[in-house]
Amino acid sequence: MSDLKSNLEKIVGKGSVLVDEVRLNEYSGDQSFVAPRKPDAVVFVDTVEQIQALIRHANKTLIPIIPYSSGKNLHGATIPDQGGIILNLSNMNRIIEIDEENWFAVIEPGVTYRQLQDTLLKKGFRVMVPFGCVPERSVLSSYLERDPVLAAPSFEHGNSLILDTELVLPDGELFRTGNWASGGRPGAPNGPIRNTLSRLWTGSQGTLGVLTKMVVQIEPVPQAQKFFFIPFPTLADAVEPLQRIQRKEIGTECFLLNNFNLAALFTDTWDIPNRFPVESIPSPDFEQLRRLAPSWVLTVCINGPLRRTEEKISYEVEALEQLCDILNVELLESLPHIPAAQTTMRAEMLRPWSILKKFNYKGTVHDLSFKAPLKKIAALEKTLLDQALKKNYPLDDIGMYLLPLERGRGLHCEFDLHCRQSTPSDGAEWEQVKALWLQASAELINCGAYFDRPYGAWAHMVYARAGNYTQMLRKLKSETDPNNILNPGKLCFT
């Protein structure tokens, strides 16, 4: 161990290598069901050159490297399944450039959503943020892991937000995509080579390279926003209105919450946690809101741009009202029992982390995060509820969040199960919910749910159904990372 430490210190300097047990334990697990495993060392890096040197060192010594930016993945992606060195990138946290003319920001992996959004807002810009992300989560990792942003319903604003990238390949070589590939100014994904190449590294959980810089789209903060709420008694009732609103291209942000998540979002008694798992805190306010809230609420946000702000909002509102009349659904500007709905939602569009208050309910949240076509969502909800019933899990304790993708081509779905953290004296609830989570995952996949980001136990379930794709990924890994040093054990890689 002392050899390892001294070798690493030769690369990154003294004080940047952790090997003491207490600190290593902090990196051994997260709040997920993924089994913990302690790393051999944690190394803080400051430069791309240090990353290259560490990867070359790992190739010689065959010690795994696990890229780690903020540790806020919450799905076990940075747990070192086979031990190794945690490559902590959090010190590389510079916002290198904000281009106000061409609307992009150049960031390092340690830049967090809170940091970037706060900086951008001072200049009148915003970065698109996923609903319920941890504010200290790395923007780069989040985009790389394809966390869907709140603007995902809009084809123009919600997907493909990555422009140029810089990364270190598994052999230690530096590589760039987009305009950056030619060595010049960034600002476009379509570089001189394969203009979707950066997609290779998305969803890869650090198994194919270490991203060191990313250029992300930013855009001006809307001049005005108007929110509408449409309540529904069941999820099935919401499907057609959601589809029709999206096909009409009304609004930018748009999402469905069930009463559990709605109550968690709006309750005043819980704080937004910043460490996970959290202490469970009973909240009568949450319980009351959960009882009173509609079963489902669709939120539609209409944005007014710089030019002719009200004219734009006006025609979209008129179209939404007409559509709701035709569909015979209620269109509300406020929510019963939640007087501050408009104000809260406005704030959430920029800092959408109030929903993290849900962690206070029991301490840990285990989501079933997948994608599905609209037509299947009601059946998939029933699949989960049936499994919960079988395992005696209270149906009211399931939080649900649905986000239409690209005008309703599909949905991003997060079904949450809540439980208390396992302790040496009591692990029964943990084991019970874990069993439900595993069984429900398998059943959802059987019913057509698409787990496109296969974390932890989902990986085997998904890759077992994708034969040739899986084989090709393995060949790719073997050819580009022959010593299997980058985050081994994740996805379909051994």
Next chain:
Amino acid sequence: MEKKKCIPGTIAPEVYKALEDIVGPKYISQDRAIIECYSKFSVDSGGTLKKHAKDPSNIPACIVLPASTAEVQAIMRVCHRYTVPVIPFTNGMITFNGPPTPEPTVCVHVSRMNKVLEINEDTMTARLEAYADYAQVQADAMKKGLWNGGSPLATTLCKLSSQSAFAGVWQTDHKYGTLSRNVVSIKLVTPTGDVIITGSDTVAGVDCFWEYGPGPDLFSLVRGSGGTTGIITEVVVKLHAWPGGEELPEPPAGRPCIHTYKEAKYDTAPFPKHHKLLWVEFPDFETELEALRKIGHASICAGLNATGVYNAYYCSQTQDLTLDRVANKFFPPYNLYVIIAGFVSEKQITYEENVIRDIIQETGGTFLSEDYKDDVLYALAPWNLDCIRHVTGYRMNRHAYCGSNILGGPVDTVARKTREVWSKAIDTFGETYVTDRGGMDDTPFLYSSNHSGRFWLTEADVYPDMTKPELLQRGQALVACGIVNTIADKFGPGANGLGVSIEPITSFMPEVGPNAHVLFRKIRHIFDPSGICAPGRQVFTKEEYDNFPDEAVAGLNKLRQMHGMPPVEKK
């Protein structure tokens, strides 16, 4: 010209027999008259030069026409077993050479796989066979209130499968992005005969609705691979809301090609329903760029482009008329057009037009209208249809098109840079035809490729007379000069702005990536361990690299040095 016989290579009889057993004798041929038809692609200067030189290496040894993915798999397995090179072929409208090596090559023409298999209204997708074209998918999708989001400027006859691997630039890229943003899934037969499916479709039991595969996304390796990863047999593309009605108001075909002939029904088309096209001219380049930037930032419109002198090529009925309009600057030298549609309601059109009028007033532009240059507006009428379904791409009256210099980036820099790079190339080597200068002295072709106008593509093309080898060579030099200049100036995309690198640029421009060829060589190897699919086209194997002629390397190094870059030594 030297008199010599041009004798194409042949494949071994047992290979031919094995292929014949797959497709049947009707769908395979090594008849000289047939294989010659596949020996020069329509925009291929390299292939044409080989014709002039009576070099047989561009003539495939045989043509195979499979009818299904299973047949393509069987063909690939035979070729893999016998190590016979293969090239995929759709309608031959690309700038790459035919068989890239002198080895006898099997050309797989997928023309029998030409159906739109499904329009899925629920997931807003269209599943197409490899030879289905834009016109087909649009005709079928529009009946259901959907469309694919654009059509290429090289006509709607282009096949979406090959464009998935190569290109796909549309006039509506501003709203929808290029084709690369619009592919949900591809079915690819690899050179070893395996089938790889990308997107959600790759997972058994999952619908085809999402473009990312589980974990790392393999589509990224096929896109831009220039056919080196295999043959695409199916493609699933995104569809979007279409407010324009079930049928497009197409003008009738059959206009006599006489430039004095005037018959409105042939040359004008009304806008599609709930669409509008606005043309604006500007006093100079700077005001034009300012307007383009501001409209981009307004995040409105379905399309935002500038066509400049290209209007003369697209909208003139004869070569004489084209040249006359170029010489007399019939079309405004500094212009833009926007495509507006009412997706939400008619009021969206009003709103967007109001915003554009505000911007045009701020920037000093003038709308073409019945009261201002109505004759020019009338002449531009083909765009009314072409902005949605581009049919006049190959009506362009120029000599043959044989290459492009396509840059990408922010509108200000990219517009200026394309003029600078292309002017330098023409000043160095001379033009091949007067139309090569299109955009150099006025507006280059500009396409917004992002809804907020963050990044754009520009294009400068070369149009030599294909009967003159010296002009073809000059055309190649112009394109190569532009590419090397762009890379030397660290300005992307450069080589092929659509994100396709080709050899020898890939291997002899190590600045790109850097060393993109090293990674690409690995990628090629995992898809094609025997190196049989479009060999030498996108990235050389080590052996191909070693065998690349020294004189060609010297030519490239001369260009490199001309642009201040050190020579590359083969090692």
